[in-house]
Amino acid sequence: MATVASRTHSPGTDIFATRHGAFVVRSDLGCFLQTLDFRSGQDIKVWELHPACRGGDHYVGDPSGSAVYLLRGDAFFKVVDLSSEPPTSALPLHPNCQGGDHYAFCEDRFFVFFLTRSVVLSVADLATGSSAKEISLEPGFADGLYYYGSDAAHLACFRMDAENGLCGHLWSTAGRKEVFSVHPDVLSFLPGGLAVLYGPSFGVWECVKLMSNVTDLPMPSSQDITRKVGYSKSAFSPKFSISGSLDPESLTISLLQAQFLLPAAYGGIGLQTEQEEWEEVAEEEEPLRVILQSRQKLYWWQYCLGLGKEPVLFCRSLKVTRSSSPPTHVPLPLADS
Template identity: 80%
Template structure:
């Protein structure tokens, strides 16, 4: 079963909430999802991430205000809108607050998660590290994919759970925890989400044509091969509402390309597909002029990628074999490790 890629696997991806709603940032794709909440995904829209807001290591929201904190390297700054240029004057992170695995905001304080140490550092100010307190993180909350402040006095852990899928465990600083599932529209926007929804990615060679000479003499053969090229917009993909100047098709393509580039554990193939034809699938004809030798068979193959059981991307690569077994060569470059 495929799972969601964590923030560590997909740099620039983060989850947070403010009083304006819930957000998923995909800095790698240059956009972010804004919705009322992660459970209902009401009023979901995808917005363009301002170029100056891209490349952040962490994105942290204040659930009680509109403030968003962008952490990059050992500095941070406050913004109010990820689609606009941030103010200048980034502040340095206090040494005790550097190197955290996750950052959240709750109860007017910042929480820095150090998962390997099993602790959470709570500070009043990231720049000064003032009023620091260390909290022991319970083992049940150490395997989270993402953490965020879900309310003025609540922290949340996003993780995959057997029988429930991707869900949030929300625990107040005092009281009982709550659990809710992530809406599919939000899930689709997360790295690995398309595979969780539709099934893991696959790459196969499909036989387009078989030419056979059953005689004992050479035989000329002329045929036209019809093949599909491009991607099927209706097969699978996110159903997202796009705001601003973003192109809906470009967002869908970026999410699919990202999915195919992920390792197999996250439902991907570890392959780069940017150089393929990412336009609506169309049919092309290619003439064949061959001389078949006596008793010879030739097989024409095309490589395609898909999710679950549905083909999505019909690649340009063709290969000819004399064997009915499909080729073993993968004609696409490997994604960066």
Template identity: 60%
Template sequence: MAGIAPRALCPGTDVFATPHGFFVVRSDVGCFLQAPACHAPGTVAIQGLHPACRGGHHYVGEASGTAVCILRGDTFHRAPDLSAAPSPGALPLHLTCRGGDHYASWGGRFSIVFLARGVVLSVADLTTGAEAEETPLAPAARHGLYYYAPGATHLAFLAMDEQQGLCSQICSSTGHREVLPVHADVASFLPSGLASVHGSAFGAWERVQLIQNETDEPLPGSHEITRKVGRVEEKLANWTFAGASSPAPVELSVALLQAQFSLPPAYGGLGLRTEQEEWEAVVEEGEELRVILQPRQKLYWWQYVLGLGQRPLLFCRGLKVTRSPAPPTNVPLPSSDALEAGV
């Protein structure tokens, strides 16, 4: 089962919850998701992320309204919502509030998770650190991928479960824990979520044609090689698109698939860049080739195909010919930055 990629691989990604629902921010695709809850979402809406809201280290939705705190380094900005520009003035984080691994907001307070220390710091104000209270973080809760506060007395985190896949684990102040599977329409929007829902990415050479000379004489001739090129139009999730800034569904699908294919295999990706491929709807193309086949010679024509699970989704442009029925062994696409960095 493919794991969900951590923030280190996908800067500008985060989750948070407010009375208005559960949110997933994806700076890399320029959008954010809003659902009533992550485990039983109902209507899942996609909206465009304002360009000035991209690239935050952390995103914290304030429980008192629609405002979102966008943390970058030791400062933060407030945006009225993620589709609008944040305030121009940066606010400093208090010294005690800096360097947290995760941030959440609930009931007018902020929680800051320090994983190495195994504690959660609760403050009334990020700029003053007022009314600070520190509580231990349960050992089992130290391995979450993303943390958020679903209520004033709960802290939750997303983590992979061997039986149920991606789950939300909701911890109460009394120590009770509830584990709920994350709905597929929400999981699909998270980094590497497409692989956790649809299956890991694959890349394979597919034979498109065989031409052969069954005589004992050289055989000149023309041959029409027919292949598919482009993206298979398949629905990735049951999303609605709200607001004038929302992307077209096709644009989002392409961006999410490109991001998925670029991730390392540990997260259901291939570590490959695919932006240079043809991402328009798949069409059939023919190419006439003139070759001289030697006596008893066979030529095998191959095309590289990418997909998720067992479903082909992208037919690449490049063709390769072999004299053997075994497919080629090379990969005809460049490596992504994540793979080259050894992540």
């Protein structure tokens, strides 16, 4: 089963909540999603991420206020809007607060998750490390993909459930626990989410033309080959309201390109597709003129990518074989290692 890529395996991706809603940051795509809450997926909007707010290691929201803390390296900024330029001055992270796997804000305190030790450090201030308390992370919450402060009293994490898919898990220091399903439109915005919804990526050679000579003599043949080129817009249509210079089509293409780029563990295929024709799929005809030898068959193949069972991207690559077995060569560049 495909799974959502964790924050560790998708740098620049994070989730958080403020009093303005719940957010998913996709720094790699240069945008972020805002919704009323992850459960309902109401009032989803996608905003452009300010260039100076890209490349953050962690994004931490105050669920009771408007502040967002952008952590980068051993320093952090306090911002109120990720679509605007952040302040130029940064505060240093206290040494005890550096190197966390995840960060969250809840109960007017910061929580730094060190998953390898199953320890959570709670501090009043990231810069001073004051009022530090160390608590053990329950084993059931040690395999979260993303951690955040859900509200003033609850920490939360996203985890993959074998039966229910991506779920949110809330808990409090008082011991209260709750589980909820993450809305599909939110899921589709997360790295690997499209494969969880629609099925893992695939790449396949499809036979688009068979030419054969059933005689005992060489025979010239002139035929047209019809093939599709581009991507199928009808396959996926996220229900996002777009703001700023973004547009829905560009966002959909970016999400698909990022999905195909992921490794197989996250439902990707590890291929770069930016150089392909990302226009609405259209049919093209190409004339073929060959001399078929006696009893010869020629198979013409086209490479395409898809999700689940649905073809999405019809590539320009064509290959001809004398066998009915498809080519084994992958015509697209591999993802950077």
